[in-house]
Structures are given as structure tokens and as C-alpha cells.
Amino acid sequence: MSSSPGSAPSVQDAPVLHVDLDAFFASVELLDDPSLVGRAVVVGGAGARGVVASATYEARRFGVHSGMATALARRACPDLVVLAGRFDRYEEFSRRFRSLVLDLTPVVEPLGLDEAFADLRGRRRLQPGPLDLAADLRARIRDELHLECAVGLARTKLFAKLASKRAKPHVSAGGVEPGVGVLWVSPTLEASWLQTLPVSALFGVGPATAAKLARLGLRAVRDLAGVDRHVLAAHVGPAMAAQLVAYAHGEDPREVVADRTAKSVGHDQTFAVSRQTHTELREDLRTHATVVATALRQRGVVARTVSVVVRFDDRTSVSRSETLDFGVDDVAALRAVGTALLDTIPLAQAVRLLGLYAGGLRARAGSTIQLSLDVGGAAEPARAAADLSREHQSERAALRDAIDEIRRRFGRTALATAADLRQGGVEVPRQRGRAAFGPDVEASDR
DNA sequence: TCTGGGGTCCTAGGACCC
DNA sequence: TCTGGGGTCCTAGGACCC
Numbered sequence: 001m002s003s004s005p006g007s008a009p010s011v012q013d014a015p016v017l018h019v020d021l022d023a024f025f026a027s028v029e030l031l032d033d034p035s036l037v038g039r040a041v042v043v044g045g046a047g048a049r050g051v052v053a054s055a056t057y058e059a060r061r062f063g064v065h066s067g068m069a070t071a072l073a074r075r076a077c078p079d080l081v082v083l084a085g086r087f088d089r090y091e092e093f094s095r096r097f098r099s100l101v102l103d104l105t106p107v108v109e110p111l112g113l114d115e116a117f118a119d120l121r122g123r124r125r126l127q128p129g130p131l132d133l134a135a136d137l138r139a140r141i142r143d144e145l146h147l148e149c150a151v152g153l154a155r156t157k158l159f160a161k162l163a164s165k166r167a168k169p170h171v172s173a174g175g176v177e178p179g180v181g182v183l184w185v186s187p188t189l190e191a192s193w194l195q196t197l198p199v200s201a202l203f204g205v206g207p208a209t210a211a212k213l214a215r216l217g218l219r220a221v222r223d224l225a226g227v228d229r230h231v232l233a234a235h236v237g238p239a240m241a242a243q244l245v246a247y248a249h250g251e252d253p254r255e256v257v258a259d260r261t262a263k264s265v266g267h268d269q270t271f272a273v274s275r276q277t278h279t280e281l282r283e284d285l286r287t288h289a290t291v292v293a294t295a296l297r298q299r300g301v302v303a304r305t306v307s308v309v310v311r312f313d314d315r316t317s318v319s320r321s322e323t324l325d326f327g328v329d330d331v332a333a334l335r336a337v338g339t340a341l342l343d344t345i346p347l348a349q350a351v352r353l354l355g356l357y358a359g360g361l362r363a364r365a366g367s368t369i370q371l372s373l374d375v376g377g378a379a380e381p382a383r384a385a386a387d388l389s390r391e392h393q394s395e396r397a398a399l400r401d402a403i404d405e406i407r408r409r410f411g412r413t414a415l416a417t418a419a420d421l422r423q424g425g426v427e428v429p430r431q432r433g434r435a436a437f438g439p440d441v442e443a444s445d446r
Numbered sequence: 447t448c449t450g451g452g453g454t455c456c457t458a459g460g461a462c463c464c
Numbered sequence: 465t466c467t468g469g470g471g472t473c474c475t476a477g478g479a480c481c482c
Contacts (some may be wrong), residue, residue, distance in 0.1 A: 001466095020482095023464060024482095025462095044450075045450055045451095048447050048448095049447085049448080049449075049450075050450070051448085051449055051450050051451095052447095053450070053473095053482090056456045059451080066482080067449070067482095068448080068449075069447080069448035069449050069450095069451085070447095070448090070449095070450095071448065072447085072448060072449085073447095087451095087452095093481080111481075111482065112452080112453085112481075112482035113452095113482080114482075115482070125451085136455090198462090202482085203480090203481080204455090204479085204480065205480085206479060206480050206481085207479090207480095208479055209479075209480085237456065237457065238456095238457095239455080239456060239457085240456080240479095260454095262453080263453085263454070263455095264453070264454085266450090266451090266452080267452090267454080267455085268450085268451065269450090270449095270451085305474085307475095315449085317474060317477075317478085318476085318477090319475085319477070320475085320476085321474085321475060321476075322474095322475090323473085323474060337462085353450090353451095355451090357453095361472085416466085439472095
């Protein structure tokens with residue numbers, strides 16, 4: 001399934017490229033602190049409920065892998081170095097990584113911070129071919145980012161990703177063997193490789209689906225090829241059934257999609273010690289609302305749907321959501337709606353995780369009505385006058401409607417002003433008139 | 447002392463409209 | 465007055481990806 005001289009593929013044979021950075025978070029940490037080189041290092045949660053997000057190959061020799069509980073990893077590797085992670089730094093490397101991939105083609109689809117698909121079909125020129133492009137990309141990632149990576153090339157996303165995984169360094173008890181780095185799966189070899197794969201190798205097949213398929217006697221991809229799609233659909237749903245059967249026949253209809261825009265943003269936290277009361281969780285929600293509001297504004301979007309998720313100690317989850325008639329992007333509104341939703345969830349057991357999510361995202365536009373309660377009370381006269389322009393009058397009217405709507409649904413005290421927040425969340429005065437929203441309320445395009 | 451935090455997608459049921 | 469079907473939106477839950 002590798003290439004040989006004289007059989008270099010054309011773009012038609014290998015239109016999809018998948019590139020995957022090796023041990024990304026941990027590798028960035030080693031770059032910034034060379035004294036860690038050669039040691040077993042992981043990035044992840046250090047607490048009782050932490051998990052490993054990224055592990056160096058030295059750590060992997062001890063059986064440590066991402067997703068593993070940090071406590072277990074420490075047991076497996078007593079000298080393990082556990083780092084909390086600096087995600088701003090990883091984002092920075094990730095941006096540089098993406099820009100290198102974008103030098104190949106504009107059709108790039110990132111998958112997390114450390115992977116990307118690229119569609120090479122848009123390239124007009126025949127030279128260099130896919131193998132040379134892949135080798136050049138690896139060289140640039142090594143020279144300019146000082147990171148290692150593996151590249152897969154194939155007809156489809158499915159095989160490009162399988163190939164990059166196969167091209168990675170290999171860890172065994174004896175040590176770490178370097179991978180081939182670049183791997184092309186020729187169309188003729190796809191089918192035979194497919195025959196050897198377990199269903200769990202397929203994208204979208206996790207533990208739950210693998211168990212379901214096993215109960216049907218379906219363990220290998222080749223088992224899926226002969227199954228009737230409608231029979232399969234009764235067990236895994238129509239969408240999954242169609243996808244699995246397509247994969248089993250070597251087909252993957254998924255395109256490489258550039259410029260995906262986020263559909264939701266959120267923030268959640270697993271507590272080192274589970275929470276017991278709504279009062280504690282309401283406090284946590286303040287932080288969550290701040291994080292989510294900041295993310296919304298950074299992206300220049302507003303959210304129509306607000307959701308709260310609680311996960312209990314037995315790992316079952318309960319969620320509540322509310323879709324508003326308008327978009328919000330500010331702390332007070334997120335907190336107000338989130339708190340009202342949280343209060344509808346009965347706490348029959350201790351809570352290990354609380355999440356706040358914002359969906360139904362739309363670009364923030366001048367015509368979009370939002371609540372902006374963080375402007376502060378010192379509105380200047382000139383600005384106040386501008387706000388009274390005809391356009392703003394209609395926006396303010398709609399804003400008042402929005403506020404009324406939140407209060408109707410979530411109670412009179414559901415919204416606090418910026419001043420209240422600064423004072424630490426004093427309850428809004430339960431009173432008439434404009435006082436609660438007067439100078440701290442303004443319409444969108446600030 | 448097992449299992450994070452950032453997300454995406456799918457499903458099923460109910461409401462509502464035509 | 466009764467009945468039905470399709471489309472869309474919303475809510476809740478779950479599985480999966482890195």
C-alpha cells in the first residue's frame with residue numbers, strides 16, 4: 001500500500017490528503033522546555049478526575065495514551081510528567097500549521113487543532129504530484145514549526161486518515177520505531193486493506209456502535225458488506241447504516257469541506273469534588289456564562305439557543321435548553337437563562353459536571369437585537385443622543401420586547417444590570433419602570 | 447482515585463402549519 | 465366535521481471525533 005518509484009500517484013489517484021501532527025500538545029511543551037525531551041510527558045488534567053489529552057512516545061511505551069485517566073497513567077508510569085496545558089499556545093501553533101496546509105490548496109478542513117484534510121483536486125498543475133506535496137509539507141512542518149507529522153493520501157477521507165495513522169511512529173515494548181511518514185493507499189490496495197479492518201477502525205464507530213454490531217455478529221468491515229442496509233438501520237439508525245454499508249464497499253461520499261463555521265460554543269467543567277446544591281452550581285454558572293459570552297463576541301456571533309447540561313456521579317446526563325426569539329451574546333442574558341434552566345433540573349445525586357452551551361449561532365448584524373448589559377452607566381450625552389436616532393429607537397423597542405420576553409419566561413429577577421454584576425451579582429430590584437435596565441441597556445451595533 | 451473539554455451529528459417525539 | 469401527510473422547528477438524549 002505504499003508507493004514505489006515509477007508508480008507515483010496522480011491527483012486523481014490520491015485527491016485527499018490527511019495530515020496529523022504527532023503528540024501535538026506534548027510536543028509543543030517539549031519545544032518550549034527542552035529539558036523535558038526524552039522524558040515521559042503528558043498534557044492533561046492533573047486532578048483526581050483528569051485525563052490525558054496528549055502523550056509523548058516515551059510515555060506511550062508505558063501504555064499511556066490519550067483519553068486515559070491521569071491517575072491510571074501515573075500508576076503505569078511513576079516518573080510521568082503531567083502538564084496542565086496551555087491552549088493559547090497550541091492554538092498559535094495550530095494556526096501556523098493550518099496556514100502551511102493552506103499553501104497546498106484552499107480546500108482545507110481542520111479536524112481539531114492537530115489534523116486537517118486537504119482536497120488536492122483543485123490544483124491545476126500536475127507537478128509536483130501528491131507524494132512530493134506530502135513530503136514538502138512534512139519538511140515545512142519540521143523546519144518551520146519543529147513538529148513531526150504523518151501524512152496519508154488516498155481517494156477518500158476514510159483511507160487518507162487510515163493511511164496517516166499507519167504512517168505514524170510505532171510503539172512497542174522494545175521501543176519506538178519511526179513511521180514511514182507518508183503513505184499512499186492505491187485504489188487497488190484499498191479493498192484488500194478493508195478486508196482486514198475491524199469495524200471499530202471506521203470513522204463514527206465507537207464502543208457503543210461496535211458493541212451493537214458485535215451482537216449482530218458483525219466484527220469486521222468485511223462482515224458489513226453483505227448486510228442489508230434496512231436490516232442494519234433497525235439497529236443503528238438509517239444514517240449510520242448507510243454510512244457503514246458505503247464504507248464496507250470502499251466508498252466514502254464525504255467531501256473535504258473548507259470554511260466550516262461553528263454551530264455552537266460552550267464551556268463545561270468536571271468538578272474535582274462533586275457539587276451537591278443548586279446554590280453552588282449557580283455560582284459556577286457565572287464563570288461559564290463569562291467564558292461563553294467572551295467566545296461568542298470573539299467570533300462576532302449571537303446565540304438563539306441556550307442549553308445547560310448536568311452530569312451526575314453515575315455519569316448520566318440531563319439537559320435543558322431554551323430557544324429565544326432573538327440572539328444573545330452577553331454574560332447577563334446567558335446567566336439569566338442558564339440559571340432558570342438549571343433550576344428546573346432536580347438534583348437527585350451529586351453533580352460531577354456542569355456545562356453551558358450556546359447554539360443557533362448567527363452573525364452579529366446591525367439589525368440583530370441583543371442585550372448588552374455591560375456598557376456601564378456612564379453613557380455620554382452625545383452617545384445617548386445618537387442612540388435616539390430613528391433606527392436605534394426601533395432597535396431599542398425590540399430590545400425592550402426581548403427583555404420583557406426573558407422576564408416573562410424566567411421571572412422578574414432574571415436579568416441583572418452590569419452594575420449588579422460588578423457588585424457581585426446583587427439581585428435586581430424587583431421594581432417597576434426603567435431603573436433595572438435604564439442606562440445599562442443598549443441596542444446592538446456598539 | 448477511571449474516564450476532560452472542545453465540538454459535530456443523529457434520532458425521536460411533539461407542536462404547529464399547510 | 466373528521467382525517468391524513470409532509471415539512472419545519474424545538475427539546476432531550478446519546479454517540480462520536482480529537
